[in-house]
């Protein structure tokens with residue numbers, strides 16, 4: 001199962017490239033867009049507490065080449081694992 005197909009990935013990257021306005025930390029324009037990453041969405045249970053759920057949030061990391069600041073932008077809302 002893929003998180004996003006190729007054309008969805010390219011569209012997300014191109015949209016972010018068009019809108020990105022530089023690093024908020026050092027104001028450099030030297031940022032690069034990395035591969036899409038996924039973070040597990042945690043579910044809150046009572047009384048069990050927080051535990052990994054069955055959803056992944058897909059994110060586009062933009063890394064500043066000058067200061068190393070990493071910005072995460074949503075690539076797609078959520079992807080279900082099941």
Ligand SMILES: [Zn+2]
Nearest residue numbers: 023026064067
């Ligand atoms: Zn920076």
